[in-house]
Amino acid sequence: MSKLRNVTMFLIAAVSIVSAQEPKYPFPQNVVYPYGVKSSKISNDFVRNWYDNWKKKYLQVCNNTIRPGVDPLTTSLVEAQGFAMVAVAYMGDKETFDKLYEYYKLKLTSEGCGLMGWKNNCGGFVDKGSATDGDIDVACALVVATWQWPDGGYKEKAKSTIDNLRKRMITTCSGKLTVYPGCGGGGPWGGCNETDISYYTPAFFRHFADISGDESWNKLADDTQLIRDAAANKNTGLVPDWQSVDGRAGAGSRKGYYSFDAIRSPYKQTLDYLWHGTRAAGDWAKKISTWANGVGVGSLKDEYNLDGSVRGSNHNMAAVGSFAVSAMANTQQIADAFATEVLKLRDDYWYSGYLGNLYLLALTGNMWTPEIIENQSIIVSQRGLTGSSYAQQPVVQSLRNQIKITGLPEFESIVVAALNGKTVKSAHVSPSVDGAVIPTSGMQSGCYIIRIKTSANVQPSIHMVSVM
Structure with a gap:
């Protein structure tokens, strides 16, 4: 029984060593x-x-x-x-x-x-x-x-x-x-x-x-x-x-x-x-x-x-x-x-x-x-969206303690939503302002959907960010 236990422990240790060598994201x-x-x-x-x-x-x-x-x-x-x-x-x-x-x-x-x-x-x-x-x-x-x-x-x-x-x-x-x-x-x-x-x-x-x-x-x-x-x-x-x-x-x-x-x-x-x-x-x-x-x-x-x-x-x-x-x-x-x-x-x-x-x-x-x-499923879904009027997409960056959005002076409303669709934060921005900063204090770590809508009645631009 003692020998069997030792062999079992050896095998467990060997498997642990091999697992530690394996990459989380293999090629x-x-x-x-x-x-x-x-x-x-x-x-x-x-x-x-x-x-x-x-x-x-x-x-x-x-x-x-x-x-x-x-x-x-x-x-x-x-x-x-x-x-x-x-x-x-x-x-x-x-x-x-x-x-x-x-x-x-x-x-x-x-x-x-x-x-x-x-x-x-x-x-x-x-x-x-x-x-x-x-x-x-x-x-x-x-x-x-x-x-x-x-x-x-x-x-x-x-x-x-x-x-x-x-x-x-x-x-x-x-x-x-x-x-x-x-x-x-x-x-x-x-x-x-x-x-x-x-x-x-x-x-x-x-x-x-x-x-x-x-x-x-x-x-x-x-x-x-x-x-x-x-x-x-x-x-x-x-x-x-x-x-x-x-x-x-x-x-x-x-x-x-x-x-x-x-x-x-x-x-x-x-x-x-x-x-x-x-x-x-x-x-x-x-x-x-x-x-x-x-x-x-x-x-x-x-x-x-x-x-x-x-x-x-x-x-x-x-x-x-x-x-x-x-x-x-x-x-x-x-x-x-x-x-x-x-x-x-x-x-x-x-x-x-x-x-x-x-x-x-x-x-x-x-x-x-x-x-x-x-977040591949979200990215692939997002990249497949059609109907947006934007010739160029805004730049959405998740930085420490904030989400920074630049690149579209004509946007007027921004909604931050959880993956289940529930609105977490929102902001209204003057059309003359080329950027917005949304504080992430109080938000749990994870992925969020950013919906950016212009003053025109068109489909929103949708982005995905990760908040740490």
Whole structure:
């Protein structure tokens, strides 16, 4: 009997260990985003095969950890570290994620403001200074890990990384929160006159606010729109690799045109629209994807002057895949054209291999938030509504202690209802006011329906929000 009890306890423990490794939201999820369009041209098998090939080709064992190899494979870069961890978290690969994170921790430096030495290898460092984009992506990955494995202790790890980024790597320039691009010798460099818009990930910044309890991340997400648009070409939408906060392209010898940093921006900026409906992000994504479509999806290159004249010669996943994500803020026809082109591209360089994972996840609805997954039936129903007179939908954001609605100066009444249809709160707004704030104090956590009606006698615009 004692032996049987021991065997039973062993089996229970083994099952518990396996369960703890399983992701809450395994691949694939294929969500419908609250905003934008999604092509069905790319299969889950294509995404999985790309990921498996990338993992086999680039991830390198380093003692008891795993590091992201680039070119050459003996070298690792912090941006590859961030790209890898985000992809692995969304694919639900906990063992690989944990070993990548262990390597990351081994490479944190005081010279880099407590961030990762940006260029390193298994035996040490090539440069102990930091490049903030990679660590921001690591923080994004830890947020995803918090969603995937809620009892895994990742929330504390995410908060620690987010708090350090906020304390050491964010400054204020003319009232706008701005990302320092790096740190060397223990102090940040750049800032107001030297920042890189491809380092900004506003969709995740809004979740950094939730994890950390620091509302300034929401402001940084909003200020991202202003910093991006200040430097973006008014006709093409193209942004430079480097810029000042007030929009001057370039910084010293740094590139003032669309190149290998900026090519990540369409993906990162469009995600803020797909997830949160951020109007400025959607407008910019539509502009740049319209320009790119005009060039021809099969003719796009990886470097351009901001006016659209070509500089580069490569047609690859790193560049084209990012434009494909921005096309999700455009028409279904344009989104399908880009998705079809993506299927022709290959992992021919480390940058394309790593970024390809992220683009493909976004393109197929496999870059999600828990709120999007858990409210799919409402989102799908909402997206299927017909008869609304709105050419553009208002932006509805659930922030800490309030629901913020902007984007339609003509609305006059707002109703917040529970899922059972019972009205919880309502507000009447002057037609001249372009926005409303509804306090959520006294409201229980959960999902709510927002009905927005204009002064005209038309069908209301209906939205879904999650109140924490």
